[in-house]
Amino acid sequence: MDFTLTDEQELLRDTARALATKECPPALVRAHADDPSVADALWRAHLRDWVALGSGSLVDLALFAEELGRVLAPGVFVPTAALFAPLVDEVGAPWADVASAVGAGSRSGTVALAGGDGVWDAGRLVDGPLRTWVLEADRVDTVAIVAADGPDSARIALVDASALEPRLVETLDTTRRAFEVAVPDDAFSGGHPVAEVSRTAVQRVIERATVVVAAELVGVARWLLDTSVAYAGERVQFDRPIGAFQGLQFKLVDMALDVERATAAVYAAAMASDAEVPERHRLVHVAKAAAGRAARHAARDGLQVHGGIGYTWEHDLHLYLRRAYAGDYLLGSATWHHDRLAGLLLG
Amino acid sequence: MQLSWSDEDEAFRRDLRAFLDEHCPPEARRGKDFMGEGVDGVPDWARAWQATLFDHGWMIPAYPPELGGRHATPTQTLLYLEELADQGIVRSVHFGGYAIVGPSLLEFGDEAQRALAPAAIRGDTVWCVGMSEPDAGSDLAALATRAVDDGDSFVVTGQKVWTSYAPFADMCFCYVRTDPEAPKHKGISVLLIDMASPGIEVRPLRHITGAVEFAEVFFDDVVVPKANLVGERNNGWRITMGSLAHERGGLWVEGVFGAHRALDGLIALARRRGLDADPVVRRRLGEAYEQVSSLRSLGYKGFAGFAQGSSAPEHSFMKLATSELRKQLFELGMDLCGPAGAVVDPARAEEDGRWWKGFFVALAGTIGGGTSEIQRNVVATRVLGLPRA
Numbered sequence: 001m002d003f004t005l006t007d008e009q010e011l012l013r014d015t016a017r018a019l020a021t022k023e024c025p026p027a028l029v030r031a032h033a034d035d036p037s038v039a040d041a042l043w044r045a046h047l048r049d050w051v052a053l054g055s056g057s058l059v060d061l062a063l064f065a066e067e068l069g070r071v072l073a074p075g076v077f078v079p080t081a082a083l084f085a086p087l088v089d090e091v092g093a094p095w096a097d098v099a100s101a102v103g104a105g106s107r108s109g110t111v112a113l114a115g116g117d118g119v120w121d122a123g124r125l126v127d128g129p130l131r132t133w134v135l136e137a138d139r140v141d142t143v144a145i146v147a148a149d150g151p152d153s154a155r156i157a158l159v160d161a162s163a164l165e166p167r168l169v170e171t172l173d174t175t176r177r178a179f180e181v182a183v184p185d186d187a188f189s190g191g192h193p194v195a196e197v198s199r200t201a202v203q204r205v206i207e208r209a210t211v212v213v214a215a216e217l218v219g220v221a222r223w224l225l226d227t228s229v230a231y232a233g234e235r236v237q238f239d240r241p242i243g244a245f246q247g248l249q250f251k252l253v254d255m256a257l258d259v260e261r262a263t264a265a266v267y268a269a270a271m272a273s274d275a276e277v278p279e280r281h282r283l284v285h286v287a288k289a290a291a292g293r294a295a296r297h298a299a300r301d302g303l304q305v306h307g308g309i310g311y312t313w314e315h316d317l318h319l320y321l322r323r324a325y326a327g328d329y330l331l332g333s334a335t336w337h338h339d340r341l342a343g344l345l346l347g
Numbered sequence: 348m349q350l351s352w353s354d355e356d357e358a359f360r361r362d363l364r365a366f367l368d369e370h371c372p373p374e375a376r377r378g379k380d381f382m383g384e385g386v387d388g389v390p391d392w393a394r395a396w397q398a399t400l401f402d403h404g405w406m407i408p409a410y411p412p413e414l415g416g417r418h419a420t421p422t423q424t425l426l427y428l429e430e431l432a433d434q435g436i437v438r439s440v441h442f443g444g445y446a447i448v449g450p451s452l453l454e455f456g457d458e459a460q461r462a463l464a465p466a467a468i469r470g471d472t473v474w475c476v477g478m479s480e481p482d483a484g485s486d487l488a489a490l491a492t493r494a495v496d497d498g499d500s501f502v503v504t505g506q507k508v509w510t511s512y513a514p515f516a517d518m519c520f521c522y523v524r525t526d527p528e529a530p531k532h533k534g535i536s537v538l539l540i541d542m543a544s545p546g547i548e549v550r551p552l553r554h555i556t557g558a559v560e561f562a563e564v565f566f567d568d569v570v571v572p573k574a575n576l577v578g579e580r581n582n583g584w585r586i587t588m589g590s591l592a593h594e595r596g597g598l599w600v601e602g603v604f605g606a607h608r609a610l611d612g613l614i615a616l617a618r619r620r621g622l623d624a625d626p627v628v629r630r631r632l633g634e635a636y637e638q639v640s641s642l643r644s645l646g647y648k649g650f651a652g653f654a655q656g657s658s659a660p661e662h663s664f665m666k667l668a669t670s671e672l673r674k675q676l677f678e679l680g681m682d683l684c685g686p687a688g689a690v691v692d693p694a695r696a697e698e699d700g701r702w703w704k705g706f707f708v709a710l711a712g713t714i715g716g717g718t719s720e721i722q723r724n725v726v727a728t729r730v731l732g733l734p735r736a
């Protein structure tokens with residue numbers, strides 16, 4: 001396994017970092033909490049130019065997502081690139097026109113898949129009227145509703161978001177919005193585009209999105225680590241920088257170790273998915289579990305390193321803490337993925 | 348980024364496997380889990396095995412044939428270490444000679460000293476490394492064993508402790524103080540000391556496993572020829588750093604793949620003991636898998652930079668992480684043995700005591716070669732750039 005980035009990948013990462021830092025400042029992220037429409041401008045002016053990454057190499061998409069996570073970029077990019085685009089791609093020729101509109105950045109979308117239990121699993125698709133954890137359902141153009149079909153197949157309907165009345169389910173995270181969607185009675189009949197795909201294809205999409213969310217969490221964790229290390233070097237107490245206290249040094253080292261492990265695990269999962277090696281299923285679970293744990297760890301201990309200032313609304317740290325925890329639960333928490341790993345290891 | 352090895356590297360792995368199938372003795376396959384059983388001198392099988400590896404160019408593959416290698420590339424070295432650890436094979440029962448002394452002699456020694464390297468690597472000469480002293484453990488630079496210049500020779504007086512292999516070593520790669528006036532890092536030198544010299548007394552110490560492997564070594568006016576000074580006088584601190592670096596580049600591979608093997612063992616153990624449906628056991632195994640797998644990826648990620656000549660900060664994490672993980676995994680193994688977790692009775696212990704023995708070996712891993720706390724200090728200041736305490 002060679003983790004060296006190619007020149008193109010380095011360029012992609014650097015470009016993404018510069019773009020994210022410049023176009024998605026903390027002020028935008030904060031404004032989004034009160035007025036989600038501010039994310040639309042970010043999408044229209046910048047991120048939609050990158051949405052074709054959703055249909056390309058997962059390594060590239062993960063590198064990009066990590067940078068978005070680092071600035072807590074809100075909006076429709078992730079559901080469109082990580083869920084909607086790959087799902088449309090799985091349908092292939094019949095939806096080629098949708099795919100090209102998505103790739104051109106002129107159509108955003110999200111996927112409504114998990115049922116009442118909130119679990120994203122192609123083996124547990126539902127047929128009922130409720131879909132949960134539908135990301136940015138009120139801001140995208142199209143919602144792809146996935147329903148159980150035969151034991152090996154699933155149905156997908158493309159419904160205009162404007163035809164739905166999604167209900168926002170508030171979470172800790174003010175930078176990402178999740179909805180409950182009631183599936184319209186005529187979703188699969190009333191003239192909406194409908195297609196059928198295998199459950200294997202659906203699972204591939206879920207795994208792809210899982211790696212993307214893990215990559216974002218790595219970006220979140222890295223911001224928390226970098227910010228905490230920098231603060232520890234500046235803040236003086238007892239006549240020395242607090243970063244000279246071993247109690248804090250050890251916390252930061254252990255945080256850093258988790259962040260490095262998670263970074264490596266995400267790249268490994270992305271590479272394995274691109275190469276379609278059998279080990280990829282395990283590696284996806286490892287990546288999300290490692291990233292979820294690293295982000296929570298960095299948030300919890302990062303706040304401790306900051307002391308009182310970290311507990312204020314004014315400091316950006318809590319925005320990251322919120323994303324870290326909500327991000328762990330999204331698409332399966334670390335413990336959920338551990339249990340799934342056990343299933344693969346022990347049957 | 349890429350996932351697979353080149354055809355050439357895969358061919359290298361096939362050659363290695365064929366060699367191991369043909370030559371590796373069963374004793375060498377008992378592996379590291381059982382190292383806690385200790386070694387009472389170097390057994391015949393171990394001498395023969397190390398020599399065979401050397402003679403076939405499989406001892407340190409990156410080296411040229413005359414030093415027991417085959418000019419392997421860094422990637423091939425990685426494959427080599429991976430394969431050995433995967434099969435649980437040990438190269439030697441005393442790692443000081445091939446892992447520390449040989450490479451250090453080659454890097455810092457004069458011509459006569461470099462000529463000692465092949466025998467150190469082949470295991471014909473057994474070396475111990477004398478660093479730690481009663482008052483100089485983590486704070487190695489506080490070492491006080493004195494070497495006084497006597498014209499033609501140095502006269503050494505003092506004490507080393509925890510010196511692995513000293514009970515049966517031929518030679519000692521010994522850190523001594525040659526300038527008591529200089530600041531502590533600046534007055535240290537390295538001497539090659541014949542363990543048969545008059546004035547040396549070795550008092551074996553038992554490990555917590557009961558085995559004898561390390562010892563206290565007392566030096567009382569031991570005469571050491573000046574020719575046995577390695578590198579420049581008072582410049583020994585540089586050699587400490589160098590010799591530890593030789594060790595570190597590859598140790599993580601052994602750590603990670605050793606952990607992988609342990610994990611396979613844990614899964615088999617859970618099945619055999621009928622615990623594979625227990626939700627708590629399942630979750631702990633899933634978590635262990637995450638830990639091992641992410642660490643393996645981190646090793647590769649660090650190694651990719653290393654292979655291209657850049658220094659990879661990830662390596663500094665690896666000693667800390669692999670040694671701590673090992674403790675965790677073997678402790679889990681003891682748990683999975685159920686009420687028999689602490690049983691050592693060979694007739695009743697699971698798998699010949701693999702889990703408790705492996706756990707005891709693991710307990711040394713976070714102390715020897717720099718404790719976990721020292722590793723954290725290093726990462727804090729050199730990798731994260733935090734201010735020194």
Ligand SMILES: Cc1cc2nc3c(=O)[nH]c(=O)nc-3n(C[C@H](O)[C@H](O)[C@H](O)COP(=O)(O)OP(=O)(O)OC[C@H]3O[C@@H](n4cnc5c(N)ncnc54)[C@H](O)[C@@H]3O)c2cc1C
Nearest residue numbers: 476477478479484485509510511711714715716717718720
């Ligand atoms: C199995 C085994 C084999 C060994 N083989 C050899 C050998 O062949 N040759 C050799 O020279 N040595 C050998 N050692 C010795 C080993 O290198 C030392 O034990 C180790 O460096 C720690 O030193 P110490 O035992 O004096 O512990 P101490 O340095 O006294 O440490 C005690 C505790 O204090 C902590 N501590 C110390 N300083 C700090 C600090 N600055 N910050 C935070 N915590 C700190 C340590 O982490 C540890 O927890 C061996 C040890 C073992 C266990």
